[in-house]
Amino acid sequence: MSAATEPRAVPTRVVVAALIRKDLRLELRTRESVPAMLLFSVSTFVLFHFGLDARSLEGDLAAGVLWVTLLFASVLAINRLFVAEREEGGFDGFLLAPVDRTALFLAKATVLFSFLVVLELAAVPAFAVLLLAPPGLPGLLELCALLLLADVGIAVVGTLVGALAVQTRARDLIVPLLALPLMIPVVIAAARGTAPLWLEAGAEPMPGRWPAILGLYDLVFGLLAYAVFDYLLDE
């Protein structure tokens, strides 16, 4: 084979699928991330339930409690997102393959997104039962849309921060220090968008600007993370 020979390029979608399958399999075996996130969230809701000395929450306060809790829970998964790659040689194994390096970003962001969705499937109903004043989950469709948009933003920024932090010795400190400030727009938009759905007097329509802001955030940080991720894998 000469120098001009092209490497056997593997399609990015195949690489992303292989990485996702591997990560989900590892999570099913180790149960390190999702159970921890769920336990943290439910414990926090229980503490709020008793600590606020309020029988139930509504409006801004309910939305704030939910989104801050979900955000802190996401930090647990971000902390562990690249640990297997770092500690078991996954980075080297990946970098030795003739693949587009951004496949790792796409796969990790998708995995983190799926962890968040699984978490919310259990944590949001638990929140409604433990803390929410209006019975059930009013405005469920709008809430789901907002959750998905926020999850994309958390997954994108979380993947970027996780890849950066895992190269450092102070990973557990770096992740919250970097991720939480970067995710402030997500909390603001998601909480403001959710609050009208949970008014004690009855649900009001969600202002369209909050989902739009979340969508814009996802787009901007998605492009930014996609552009810089390759450099994070260098040495």
Added chain:
Amino acid sequence: MPPAESPTSTGARPGGWAAAGAAGEPAPAVELRDLSRAYGERVALAGVTLTLPRGATLAVFGANGAGKTTLLRILATLLSPHAGTARVLGCELPRDGWAVRGRVGLLAHEPLLYRELSGRENLRFHARLHGVGAARVEALLEAVGMTRRADEPLRTLSRGMAQRIAICRAVLHSPELLLLDEPLANLDPGAAGAVEPLIGAGSGAARVLISHDVEHGLEEADVVLGLRGGRQALLARAGELDAAALRELYA
């Protein structure tokens, strides 16, 4: 097979820089010229110059911290040189690193495998990254005698068994250049014999072999590189050296 450049005896460096890939000939497997690399202030590798033809074996000797692993990681495109030139399979590093990946097989100290996945799952994962079919995975597991234990999590296997799986990973994509760091570590004689066709001279690939077993390394090598404190202390044809000269590197 002799080196393309005629290396001089202990302590000297080859004088010329062989032209890569003369017309009609494949470029050498490895061409290094004054290759250097540092970690902060500490120089890990300095002024390494050599040429390794296709199909030949370079044995690298040196005490701990001599720069052997750094050299291997540069050739694998996992580290960039800080000075000098490194060409692997005719591609200049790090510029053409993308063209080298997938043509090099690295067997490092660490197996580069996930402990919670089975050997088969690990190999199938890496096979997908390299665009290799599952049949190749099964053939390799069979070749190293690991078919029966292939579905057990890696963490439950002995070091020797994990090493056999790691060897399968390194050769999964039939690399043209094998980078082997103590490949027979933890292997019993039977297992060492089983992996010989995959990583031995008969594999057909050029090889860069790190070994502390001086006799075995000399036996395997066409060219010998000795490193001391990151510097090239010795470069010679294997036939020109005896084990005693190499042991001085460890003194």
